[in-house]
Amino acid sequence: MSELSFEQMLEESLKTIRTGEVVEGSVIDVKEDEIILNIGYKSDGIITRSEYTNTPNVDLTTMVSVGDTMQAKVLKVNDGEGQVLLTYKRLAAEKGSKRLEEAFNNKEVLTAKVSQVLDGGLSVVVDETRVFIPASLVSDSYEKNLDKYAGQEIEFVISEFNPKKRRIIGDRKQLLVAKKAELQKELFAKLSVGMTVEGTVKNVTDFGAFIDLGGADGLLHISEMSWGRVENPKKVFKVGDKVKVLIKEITGDKIALSLKFDDTNPWKDADKKYAVGTVVTGKVARMTDFGAFVELETGVDALLHVSQISKEHVEKPSDALKVGQEVTAKVVDFNNEDKKISLSIKALDTAEEAESTEE
Numbered sequence: 001m002s003e004l005s006f007e008q009m010l011e012e013s014l015k016t017i018r019t020g021e022v023v024e025g026s027v028i029d030v031k032e033d034e035i036i037l038n039i040g041y042k043s044d045g046i047i048t049r050s051e052y053t054n055t056p057n058v059d060l061t062t063m064v065s066v067g068d069t070m071q072a073k074v075l076k077v078n079d080g081e082g083q084v085l086l087t088y089k090r091l092a093a094e095k096g097s098k099r100l101e102e103a104f105n106n107k108e109v110l111t112a113k114v115s116q117v118l119d120g121g122l123s124v125v126v127d128e129t130r131v132f133i134p135a136s137l138v139s140d141s142y143e144k145n146l147d148k149y150a151g152q153e154i155e156f157v158i159s160e161f162n163p164k165k166r167r168i169i170g171d172r173k174q175l176l177v178a179k180k181a182e183l184q185k186e187l188f189a190k191l192s193v194g195m196t197v198e199g200t201v202k203n204v205t206d207f208g209a210f211i212d213l214g215g216a217d218g219l220l221h222i223s224e225m226s227w228g229r230v231e232n233p234k235k236v237f238k239v240g241d242k243v244k245v246l247i248k249e250i251t252g253d254k255i256a257l258s259l260k261f262d263d264t265n266p267w268k269d270a271d272k273k274y275a276v277g278t279v280v281t282g283k284v285a286r287m288t289d290f291g292a293f294v295e296l297e298t299g300v301d302a303l304l305h306v307s308q309i310s311k312e313h314v315e316k317p318s319d320a321l322k323v324g325q326e327v328t329a330k331v332v333d334f335n336n337e338d339k340k341i342s343l344s345i346k347a348l349d350t351a352e353e354a355e356s357t358e359e
Helices: 005-011 089-106 175-188 345-358
Strands: 021-028 034-038 043-046 071-077 084-087 110-118 121-128 128-136 153-162 166-173 196-204 208-212 218-222 240-253 253-259 279-287 293-299 298-303 326-335 340-345
Touching: 005 110, 034 110, 034 240, 043 071, 043 240, 071 089, 084 089, 089 128, 110 128, 128 153, 153 175, 166 175, 218 240, 279 298, 298 326, 326 345
Parallel strands: 043 084, 128 166, 218 253, 298 340
Antiparallel strands: 021 034, 021 071, 034 043, 071 084, 110 121, 110 153, 121 128, 153 166, 196 208, 196 240, 208 218, 240 253, 279 293, 279 326, 293 298, 326 340
């Protein structure tokens, strides 16, 4: 019986490996683009950058250190240079796929960083396994530009898992919808008509502004923006403005808001300021065929009928007045219930004439 040489005994003491086998080794060297592992085989194992991660141009010396223990899968027992070609990312992807399957079955909420912004959605990587989140499932509202999500950590659930077709779909929208519903429930539980709350302008339209109250949106209609007239809400508000509003009405999940607070109501003491016989000054705000409306203060307009503009005959208001013109007249009628005030320049002129005649 012949004695075995040292080389033969060493070779027999080393394990044998096969393609596809998972091996564990210790890192003995790290370069920018490859990792060298001692895997207890006659040749060292090599993991190239492309087989470590899907992230391009990453410096492997920042990811792995000498002495680290790691697992990898054998791609080739001999890469042509006598070394074993290994893959870390494919093994991680297999583990990641299993992890995602469990998350799918358990409806688990996952967190991952957005690795790519694509035309149709976002791509995230979980344990080297790609998950695609379609644009329609990124948010609970339409978003034209998804670039803001680049590099951002987001939460999502797996809504579809089919690795055979390489179809693993993530859904962020349902989490946002559920969270919004919870916030809405909490908000409606503490809201009541007459309350003053602070909100943020979310959107401005021609007919009003939508205010985010922290769980639900309320509508501030153009007619409720001021005691006076508002021609264009977009000239008053812009998205992001903070505003304190009054809860005017709650109907189901709809909230009507107002900026007409009682303590700022100009009609509150109008009966004293604009009593019949009082001489007032205001600006012509608008005109109709039958008269001109004079703004006495914000929210208080009075009618100067065409027959009361002058002692002389006036065919139409625009023949004697123009918008923005300041006029002085006498209050000849006051109706607090209907919030109507009637003015007369003619009555004022007549009174002045009578006074002058007496003198």
